[in-house]
Amino acid sequence: MASIKDVAARAGVSVATVSRVLNGHPSVSTDARARVLGAVETLGYRPNAVARSLRTDQTRTLGLVISDVMNPYFTELARSVEEEARALGYSVIIGNADERPDLQDHHVRTLLDRRIDGLLVSPTDGGSPLMVDAVRAGTPMVFVDRWIKGLDVPVVRSDGRAAVRALVAHLHGLGHRRLAIIAGPAATTTGRERVTAFQEALAEYGLPLPAEYVGQGDFQAASGRRATERFLDLAEPPEVVFAADNLMALGALDAVRARGLRVPEDLALAAFDDIPWFVHTDPPVTAVAQPTGELGRAAVRALVDRIGGGPGESVTLPARLVVRRSCGEPAPPPAPAPTPTASPSPVRRSTP
Structure with missing residues (x-):
C-alpha cells in the first residue's frame, strides 16, 4: 500500500506539502496541489482518516x-x-x-x-x-x-438584480405592462431580495406593482399553483407572472394548463433559477440563471x-437572463436546410 512518502516522491514535493494538500491548507500552489492529487489518485493512496482525526482533531x-x-x-x-x-x-x-x-x-x-x-x-x-x-x-x-x-x-x-432588471426590460420591450410576481418567503434573504429587485425594475419603467399582483409563495410548487390561480381569478389578471423560484414556476405552469389556458397566449411566465427542464417545456421557459x-x-x-x-x-x-419563448418571444427562425452535395459521377469502366 502506498505511503505519504510515495505520494510526495511521485508528485515531486515534500511530505509536508502533501500533508498540506490533504488537509486543505490554502497556501499550496495550484500546480503543486494538482500534482499531489494526481499522485494520490494514481497510487491509490488512502490516508487513515481515524488516526489523522485523532492527531489533528479533524x-x-x-x-x-x-x-x-x-x-x-x-x-x-x-x-x-x-x-x-x-x-x-x-x-x-x-x-x-x-x-x-x-x-x-x-x-x-x-x-x-x-x-x-x-x-x-x-x-x-x-x-x-x-x-x-x-x-x-x-x-x-x-x-x-x-x-x-x-x-x-x-x-x-449570486446577485440577481441586474438580471431581473434585464428581464423587466425584456418584458417591457415585448409590450407587457401588467406584471405580477410569486414571491418567496419573506423570512429568507432571497425571498425579500427578489421582490425588491422586481419592484425597483418596474419603477424604472413607471410600472406599478399592486398588492394583488404579489403572490406569497414558499419556494415550492404548490404555492406557485395557488398564487397563479388567484391571479387568474382577478378582474384584471396580469399579463406576466414572474415566479421567484423554479418550483413555483412549475406550479404556475400547472395552474395555467389546469384551466385550459396557454403560455404565453393567455399568460406569460418567467422564472428565477433556470433548470434543465425549462428547455423541454412547451414553450421553453425564459429564466434568470444562477452560476450554481x-x-x-x-x-x-x-x-x-x-x-x-x-x-x-x-x-x-452575477446571474444572467436566458431568453426563451414563454413570454411571447418570437420563435427562432428555422435552421437552414443543408445544402445538397453533388453525388460523384459513377465510374465508367471500358470493356476490353
Whole structure:
C-alpha cells in the first residue's frame, strides 16, 4: 500500500506539502496541489482518516444543510459542493431542511455532534439561535445562496438584480405592462431580495406593482399553483407572472394548463433559477440563471480556508437572463436546410 512518502516522491514535493494538500491548507500552489492529487489518485493512496482525526482533531468531513433537495437548483449546488470537497480531500454529509426551520436546526445539531470540520448552510429563515450559538462558539461556517444578517459568516451567493432588471426590460420591450410576481418567503434573504429587485425594475419603467399582483409563495410548487390561480381569478389578471423560484414556476405552469389556458397566449411566465427542464417545456421557459456550480465550488473553498484559520472571503457572482419563448418571444427562425452535395459521377469502366 502506498505511503505519504510515495505520494510526495511521485508528485515531486515534500511530505509536508502533501500533508498540506490533504488537509486543505490554502497556501499550496495550484500546480503543486494538482500534482499531489494526481499522485494520490494514481497510487491509490488512502490516508487513515481515524488516526489523522485523532492527531489533528479533524474529521475531514464537511456538513451541508440545503433548503430543499427536491429543488433542482439545490441538487446541482450539492453536487458541485461534493465534487469540490472531494477534490480537496473532504467528505460531505448532506441534510435536507425541506424549507423547515425546525428540520434545518435538527440537521445542524446532528452534524455538529458528529464533529464535522465546518458547515455550509442555506438558511431557511432569518434567525436560528442554534446557528448563532455555533458561530459564536467558533464553528467554521459559510452561508451559500441565503444568509442570516448580523453574523460574521462569509456569504457565497449570486446577485440577481441586474438580471431581473434585464428581464423587466425584456418584458417591457415585448409590450407587457401588467406584471405580477410569486414571491418567496419573506423570512429568507432571497425571498425579500427578489421582490425588491422586481419592484425597483418596474419603477424604472413607471410600472406599478399592486398588492394583488404579489403572490406569497414558499419556494415550492404548490404555492406557485395557488398564487397563479388567484391571479387568474382577478378582474384584471396580469399579463406576466414572474415566479421567484423554479418550483413555483412549475406550479404556475400547472395552474395555467389546469384551466385550459396557454403560455404565453393567455399568460406569460418567467422564472428565477433556470433548470434543465425549462428547455423541454412547451414553450421553453425564459429564466434568470444562477452560476450554481461555481457557487458550490466557491463555498467549499471559502469554508476550507475558514477551517485553516483564514478569513474565508465572501463571493458574489452575477446571474444572467436566458431568453426563451414563454413570454411571447418570437420563435427562432428555422435552421437552414443543408445544402445538397453533388453525388460523384459513377465510374465508367471500358470493356476490353
